[in-house]
Amino acid sequence: MTRQTLIALMLVSLLPTGAAAQVTFERLLNADEEPENWLTYSGSYSSNRHTKLDQITPDNVEDLELSWVFQAGSLEAFQATPLVVDGIMYLTEPVNNVVALDAKRGSVFWKFEYTPSSDARPCCGAVNRGLAILDDTLFLATLDGNLIALDAVGGKPLWQTTVADPTEGYALTLAPLVIKDKVMVGVAGGEYGIRGYIDAYDAKTGELAWRFYTIPGPGEPGHETWENDAWKTGGAPAWLTGSYDPDLDLTYWGIGNPGPDLNPAQRPGDNLYSDSVVALDPDTGELEWYFQFTPNDPYDYDSVQIPVLIDFPDGNGNTQKLMLWGNRNGFFYVLDRESGQFLSGTSFVPVNWASGLDDFGRPVQTPQPPGATTFPGIQGGTNWYSPSYSPETGLFYVSAWEAYGSNFEPQDQTHVPGRVFLGGRPANPFGAGANVPGLRRGHINNWTDAAGGGAVIAIDPRTGQQRWRVPMTDVTSSGILTSASNLLFTGNREGHFHVMHAETGELLLRKTLGGMIANGPMSYMVDGKQYVAIAAGHSMFVYSLRD
């Protein structure tokens, strides 16, 4: 082979290969402009879970019919949101398999099988919430602490790197977030006395670019909010995907509970940055600002919820750069995402752990006496289920657990690496044998109207007031999607897929899918047809309008 042909061959191999999807960073930045695709976990960097697709409308939604079903070969909860790129759907099948599907028909192109090591010990179910993509590479974060890059065309691994040690209780359950040339992930493990962190890896090589510890070490600002060695086992995981503001060049991540979860006496102080949102420089991982929702949390009120970024007209031709946050602690917050300043906060479910928030957004805590019930209970007023914001209605939508409580009984506990470090147990306020809603639902609803119920709540961020609410008998763990045609798609634990009018909450369509819905519906378009995908039980159902 001549030198010239060799060089020519090398050049060819540098070109994009054939018709393979090239999801550049540029495309990720403008994901809103190609609503036929769903390029990140939350649909766009601002995480509004809002689609500009408007083929399905309040007038024709009755004509939605099932296009296809994907049945997972696993009985773990289906919490993943799929990605769709130019007609191809990329989906994690619980736990850590990846499938590439024809988004129109559900036929499978390839399947990457990965069995996490039995060292993995997730607190709360072997779940995975999805993938990230950059160029033609997919990124998968595994339950046993690995980050894997996969070729989106062939489904074969390109590199694999260890993020965390599962034997110490670390796990990865989130969909990674790609910013520029880096892949970001945060760890789960807040129930094991870990020390949490968020990592960024070089998307090409898998090399660690930076690590942000969610608990500052000795000498770092914030370390003084911990006493003794409590910071070493203080938890503060980051188990849901963050958001990104390209203009401010800041990435926002929610941080989870301090450990031991239920015994604050073992970790005096505010316990930064547990239960906070942190704003990081995506190039360096440096902290720009933080805001703490629940200092010295005794209730496991993880603040990992999705940061919803909105640009809000201020009436003078300017826009306010805001962040909306429906927190597990039962309050809905509006923050200035440039400075981290607290703007307003109102409770969206019954709350009695705090009597309110002060001028700086700090809760005035009102611990309940032993034996009394704290609201919201340990699963929170909301949790991992994605909220949505619709620029059409100007409303924020959240899945809530209303009037749901737990009795907290802290207990001193010694930390043993890799063992559950809860510092007590939440007691059931409703007597032995009566269930309270937990992570998963069985077939029998044994808490009906005794232990709270679910609701979809529409909140006006200008006032914090509820505009409407649709209550349900059982609690709900479904994410929410809104559309430019004023539709709201969601589901519930009872296995119902709901389509509502985003302005009024009017129920326009109900389909019974027969399994708990624990992920967010999403939407995409192929060949001019809009689809809505929603997983229930162990299958994913895809709907479109009847021809």
Added chain:
Amino acid sequence: MRTFIQRIPVPITAAGPSIAALTLLVTLGAADGVAQNHVGQYEQADIEFGARLYNTNCVRCHGESGGEVAGVDLRGGTYARAESDFELMRLIRTGIQGTAMPPNDFSQSELTGIVSYLRTMRDVDLSTVTLGDETRGRGLFAGKGACASCHRVGRNGRRTAPDLTDIGAVRTAANLQASLLDPTGSMLPVNRPVRAVLADGTVLNGRRLNEDTYTIQLIDENERLRSLDKAELRELAAGTTSPMAPATDVLDEQEVADVLAYLLSLKGLN
């Protein structure tokens, strides 16, 4: 009644970001506390049940004093190999590999009993009549107690009340005792008595089996399974008073203890 935070939201100012002072008025009703089992507090019924299981399963090695295995003092209430009750239950279930401590196939209610007994062994008083005689209890269940007029065990009795065939495996001794003494106070939400008026005016009474936002499932007075569409009902109400009278209305203290022992023996198909 609970009262919760009243919201007084403050609008985002139209003139750009500013800190909006928020005053949240609160009427904090102490959430009506239901009596709780506190950590370290075990129920007499569970302790006595555990004592019986201990005597049949553990005493041959650990002895009545709990101190007969060298280096192990079960009476101490704390254990080298298990810290929490949960860990203790797991240890008892799995045994200790490589030692004489055997694995055991106990139900959750049996484990609750054994752990309650171990934790309190040192100073427990076993002279009460909480737990009586199983054989006498069986007779009372079908006879004087008239339990079978509502409940079923195996193929006998009616199904309008919950089937008790495996109740001893799924409820602890303390739960069962509470059900006997205070049926209303310990009624599970799912078991509430339901009264539904159908579109044609027919009144249906029954026991709730399940419910979701749109439908309710029940077993009616004629032991039929019914599923109702809420939107089609004229009326629907779930009561909070148990149809069952306290067992002490018909039985004396010793007889209640006997029935309790019988219920604990019901562990499904034998």
